Amino acid sequence: MSVRRPSAATPGRQSAPASRRWVEQLRPGHPLHDEAVATLHDVLRRAALHELNRRGALAGPERVDVAQQCAGDATMKILARLDDFQGLSRFTTWAYKFVVFEVSNKLARHAWRHHPPSAEDLTWEHLPDTLAPRPGEQAERRQQLAVLARAIEADLTPRQREVFVAIALNDVAIDVLALRLDSNRNAIYKNLFDARRRLRASLAAAGLPLSEEEAHA
Amino acid sequence: MTDLHELDELLRAEEGDAGCDAGVPILDQYVELELRGEDPSERFPGTAIHLRVCPGCRADHDGVLEAARRFGDPGPE
Numbered sequence: 222m223s224v225r226r227p228s229a230a231t232p233g234r235q236s237a238p239a240s241r242r243w244v245e246q247l248r249p250g251h252p253l254h255d256e257a258v259a260t261l262h263d264v265l266r267r268a269a270l271h272e273l274n275r276r277g278a279l280a281g282p283e284r285v286d287v288a289q290q291c292a293g294d295a296t297m298k299i300l301a302r303l304d305d306f307q308g309l310s311r312f313t314t315w316a317y318k319f320v321v322f323e324v325s326n327k328l329a330r331h332a333w334r335h336h337p338p339s340a341e342d343l344t345w346e347h348l349p350d351t352l353a354p355r356p357g358e359q360a361e362r363r364q365q366l367a368v369l370a371r372a373i374e375a376d377l378t379p380r381q382r383e384v385f386v387a388i389a390l391n392d393v394a395i396d397v398l399a400l401r402l403d404s405n406r407n408a409i410y411k412n413l414f415d416a417r418r419r420l421r422a423s424l425a426a427a428g429l430p431l432s433e434e435e436a437h438a
Numbered sequence: 439m440t441d442l443h444e445l446d447e448l449l450r451a452e453e454g455d456a457g458c459d460a461g462v463p464i465l466d467q468y469v470e471l472e473l474r475g476e477d478p479s480e481r482f483p484g485t486a487i488h489l490r491v492c493p494g495c496r497a498d499h500d501g502v503l504e505a506a507r508r509f510g511d512p513g514p515e
Contacts, residue, residue, distance in 0.1 A: 239513040246514045257514040268505040310466035321501035395494040407458040417451035431446045
């Protein structure tokens with residue numbers, strides 16, 4: 222396979238020659254279709270392997286196998302959505318996006334299977350020790366944490382509380398929590414965002430705003 | 439972990455956050471603005487805010503940027 226190095230001056234230019242050739246050759250019936258698909262798969266396999274390495278995920282044959290799966294699944298999705306490519310970026314950057322999403326999804330499923338969040342990770346009991354007031358700490362800070370604890374208990378919806386406790390307090394990964402709750406990243410993020418806004422508002426309402434803006438709201 | 443900054447971070451929720459889904463279709467364009475040395479927050483302000491707060495989307499963004507930098511733009515031949 223001949224790999225052409227990119228020009229740093231051209232990313233994003235519409236209808237770049239390499240992008241146009243990718244799209245043409247990946248179309249069914251093109252004489253170079255099979256070769257282009259194999260090349261794309263190889264480019265994506267190397268990108269997936271690098272991404273798994275960058276995330277420090279998996280090792281040895283398992284990493285190689287998952288990279289292969291990610292490349293295969295990303296290639297299939299790209300071929301199915303070839304008409305969606307509008308030339309607003311280079312074709313390869315568009316394609317890297319597919320394989321990185323595959324890596325994310327597969328790592329979340331791997332984590333979900335091997336280290337699923339426990340019921341305790343999602344259940345509100347108290348603020349973690351790292352947030353507990355320390356002796357000698359300012360009274361206002363102690364009050365802030367007391368209001369926060371009450372607000373987590375009283376001001377959040379059950380779903381907001383579950384999501385906030387899991388992600389913000391117990392470091393559960395958002396994609397793993399999405400699998401646990403049979404949801405998706407965007408919906409979980411919205412729950413988390415709303416929970417944080419609600420808790421900030423509770424602190425401000427108690428006279429303990431976290432920002433100047435909230436103090437004057 | 440009890441100073442104001444850390445509590446502010448724990449409860450970080452910025453106005454204008456576009457959320458996760460909004461970044462999916464434009465992530466490749468966002469990354470290429472960065473590769474050209476331009477500021478993507480001018481064109482995609484809501485996603486720029488989101489990427490500061492959402493670790494999942496930030497990891498995806500960093501992965502695409504890293505792949506584009508490292509593997510470049512090979513042709514199909």
